[in-house]
Amino acid sequence: MNQTKSPLVAFSYTAADEEKRQGVRRMKLTATALLLLVAVIYVLATWARNSGVTGWPGYVAAAAEAGMVGALADWFAVTALFRRPMGLPIPHTAIIPSKKDQLGASLGSFVGENFLSESVVRARLGALGIGGRLGAWLAEPAHADRVTAELSTALRGALTVLRDADVQAVVGEAITRRAEAAEVAPGIGKALERIVADGAHHGAVDLICNRAHDWLVLHGDSIMDAVQGGAPGWTPRFVDRKVGERVYRELLRFVTEMRDMPAHPARGALDRFLTDFSADLQGDTDTRGRVERLKSDLVARPEVQDIIASAWSSVRAMIISAAEDERSELRLRARASLISLGSRLATDTRLQAKVDGWVEDAAVYVITTYRAEITSLISDTVASWDADQTSKKIEAHIGRDLQFIRINGTVVGALAGLAIYTVSHALGG
Structure with a gap:
């Protein structure tokens, strides 16, 4: 028999998120402008080489060409996280909207295995020395x-x-x-x-x-x-x-x-x-x-x-x-x-050890008893979020850093292309 679950708190797209999204848009423009710049450089260098200019046009064209490839590849990778590039139904794209529920389940399992295990809890609480800290605090x-x-x-x-x-x-x-x-x-x-x-x-x-x-x-x-x-x-x-x-x-x-x-x-x-x-x-x-x-x-x-x-x-x-x-x-x-x-x-170190043991035992009991409920709270909460709103919100928070990947891809690609062309030219390619 199915039981109706109480609705979870909505994961809404707020005005603060929109403000962060404006910063993402500015970084997108910067990364796109850099792509257009290397494209223009590639066209000019190619024109100069075809016009009979020798030497530098080949190096510049190779660097610009590799920069465009790197920029386009990273643009595809970043875009594929949140949507389908150019609306094309390419497999393994729009990862966050389409895999949201699986990501929530994986996140819940990850938290349960790595943060809610008995060994982790005991090690962390034991390192804190709760008994001694509590005693020093209460003695005031x-x-x-x-x-x-x-x-x-x-x-x-x-x-x-x-x-x-x-x-x-x-x-x-x-x-x-x-x-x-x-x-x-x-x-x-x-x-x-x-x-x-x-x-x-x-x-x-x-x-x-x-x-x-x-x-x-x-x-x-x-x-x-x-x-x-x-x-x-x-x-x-x-x-x-x-x-x-x-x-x-x-x-x-x-x-x-x-x-x-x-x-x-x-x-x-x-x-x-x-x-x-x-x-x-x-x-x-x-x-x-x-x-x-x-x-x-x-x-x-x-x-x-x-x-x-x-x-x-x-x-x-x-x-x-x-x-x-x-x-x-x-x-x-x-x-x-x-x-x-x-x-x-x-x-009293013996009393401290007793208090630490009581705290650890209580925490371990709660965690081991209710670990499934805690992890299901994460997965159920993520599952209740709207896919589009979730994608927009996550992009607003991390999209600006992702745009640096596009910029770095352009620069690194250009340097790699220049190095490859230089080596090939030196070897008589």
Whole structure:
């Protein structure tokens, strides 16, 4: 099934080409004028020889005759590149218009074989010493600043292009999947075990006891009302009040003692409970299963999902702000890392060799993988050009030099003809 190729850029004949073509025309006139000059000289020399003049007319006529032959031969050769001489269908003429596609294919093959081979690429890149040059360049603070600024611009652009809804969905799904896959109970158990062993939880217990004591002092009436409200209806009111007061005093005493006594039995019981709970989190199957179910329920709650999804917005705003601020920690660290990397690359030959190897391998991979596409780009591009426009454009660019071939052919032919005539005459020809 044929596939339609996208049109390639036209190879048009421009005003600049026309200006160069004017120079070609002037050189054509010069070469043609030289041909006419030697023709006139040949006629005059022949006339003089036929008139009985001896000596020089023969030499001049021979030189002029050979000059005309050389000029005509080179005119034919130059003209045959771009068109058929005098419009005659002579074989192997109008080479560029008629052989344009073959020339493009040959050019593509030539480039592929001589410029896109692995040996050539490795030799060229190896001679460049990219690692050392890159290191020396990055070690300059001004260059590191420039790279940092460009990276910041690229980062801001990338974050601007990304759709928040899509990124939030991906981030939320990734975090949720990771949370579901990871078992948290053993990790929590180990952390709790270390906390209890180090006594790091004592500060939290002290804070809770202090807050509980202060709350009881402020809300004593509420405690007593709650106790009285829960008493049976048949008990006397003064008995309920006495019971409430007794419960409140005992509760306040217990909390006060627990607050003021680091060795209080309740604290020791709490330590034992936390130690046992940490062990259950690590080894008890039932406890671990309940924690995992609690984790799943917690992660699945809409509120938690909203927090996870909104995390991207916070991270995005933080990164953009840091990228825009030249004195931000992000840019300062990036700049310092680039300078450090540059200094290492500039002095560490082993690191330079690694970077050079990476660059060579990457370049070779691209070239060997896409060599056919690169060479076909050349041949397809040439094939898409209009034959007449291509011929005119090439002639405009190299035609002036080709006209020198005609001039040189005239001069060299004349000298060769003169030398041949002289030798022949000297030998008695």
